[in-house]
Amino acid sequence: MSMTKKMMAALAITGSLISAPTLADTVKIGMNVPLTGFAAADGKSALLGAELAVEQANAEGGINGTQIELVRYDDQASPKHSVPIANKLIGQDEVSVAISGSYSGATRAAAGIFQSEGVPYISAFAVHPDITKSGDYVFRTSFVGEVQGRAGAKLVGEMLGKKRVVVITLKNDFGKSLAAGFKSKAADFGIDIINEYEYSIKDRQFGPIVTKVKSDKPDAIYASGYFFTAGPLVAQLRSAGIDVPVIGQEGYDSEKFIDIAGPSSEGVLITTSLDRDATVAETKDFISAFEAKAGYKADMVAASGHTAAKVAIAAMRKAGTTDRQAIRDAIAATNMVASTGTISFNDLGEVKKDVQVQVVKDGAWHHYAVIDDKELLAPPVE
């Protein structure tokens, strides 16, 4: 770099530093999101989804004429980072509301801080039940694991009519809560769980489990995981000659799952929040706008980031002020159509919406069914 270029770069950097305070009349939404480390892929989708919601809102005039600024920090999906980030967002950036684009560990730790400082906080896709139990300022726009697990039981036992089921569980809060929900309703749908296995999030080679499942001869496999564990798992199940239905959840919900598992992914069913073949304008618009912005297809995490930011923005508009209490009340009263469905919250701050069932067909996610059984899908109230 030549001297002049260096000086220009330096000037540009100082310029942007100086110009920052002049933007003080923006409304700030804080976000903790993993941008490095093992969860960086989901973090990227969640961030792009949230950015899209902010850009769309700003194009429509922001919050009653004031532009919205998304202040985000990388939490590496770790509570060790999300806690200082929460303090920074509240104390230094003075955000009016915050969203989490991170996993449960990081979100749960940050939720306590936002609650005690009285800043509304919306978890986009973290599943741990304790997150919303932090208090009345904490909300969640995605299903808790148990709800999705119950929907999975209905899908397997009633809609597919499969009774002898092997459960393969990812050994973290996500997988465990899905399995708990599935098992709580399994008997109601006539499901006999003939064996259960657990694996760790670092596992990619499932040879021993696959070998054992083969000898179990199940009618269906309910396997929790993320695309980076489920992709190899499904491919390895299929290549071992196990061709019974595999039922997953929103953790599979990525194009990447289909890339990894290849032809083995055909026919895999998942319970999730995003309907690729949606006829609802909001969801259709989101899917095309996201692809234009990100350069890859929308997934559940992207839609969840978008939904969480949209709920925050709608609440700020309705409140018409940056007063955090007023924004909290507006979020609690949410009733809106978002890319992940029609959203409202119960008293605990848990979302009420339908579960989408998607299937891999011809190398892409497609609509399979919708589960809208209000009683089955009732989120926890305490």
Next chain:
Amino acid sequence: MLYVELLAQGLVQGSIYALVAVGLTLVYGLLRILHVAHAGLFTLGGYIGVLVTNATGSLLLALVVSMLVVGLLGMAIYRLCYQPILDKPPYVALIASIGLFIAMEEIYRIAFGPYGISYENPPLQDVVHIFGITLRLGEVAVGIGTLVLIGALALFASKTRFGTVWRATVTDPEMAESFGVDIIKVRYLNFFIGSALAAVAGVMVALLNNLVEPTMGSVPSYKALAIIVLGGLGDVRGTLLAALALGVIEAYGTIYLGNYLDRDAIAFAFLILVLMVRPQGLFGRA
């Protein structure tokens, strides 16, 4: 039959561990450095394997390119990272190595994206039946490839002139040097061979999982350390046996202990048990 299939799965996994751990034990034997960044080379091996296969359609070419590039990079790491700090206490090199490993993970993330990459048409996925066991061709290739490579390494070390020089340098570097051995050359070769083996492991793991991610090396980074301790630090034969033993124990453990201990916990519980009885490792000499 289930037990035999589990044994086969364990041996496949153990072979992968062996390919990674041998390089690590070679470096330890020669320089007394715990080369954590070795696992970063393993990841790079996987990336190059997938990228070259997708570009050319040839897995064999990918394997050769991967071994060469990763082998050379291993030499560069020795030259640029370890050589300048060889006279410092061992923990300095260890810290440098850990830092380098973390940096490598983030460089892969920036260069190749956070989602990881996959083979467009994964090779060697056909299923074969041997003595009633079902295995993928890729798994068979892992097992045979490991035996051939490590066998060749053993032959090279015991039957060739350079092999003798190499072993002499490991046993007593100063004596070897006084006999006119170019120990710098030995170190380069050592890093090249160890790194190239890790590259093979990376390509193979990519084949079995059809996924290469920036953090693919995180488990091998510490598990390989456990294996070389089990094998009696610096001992190639011990490392091979320890790696296979660990693969098999994990395979059975995943099924029969999986609800109490996860795979890594099983490995480290085994390590602790062995060290309580044999502090010098399974095959190390006291």
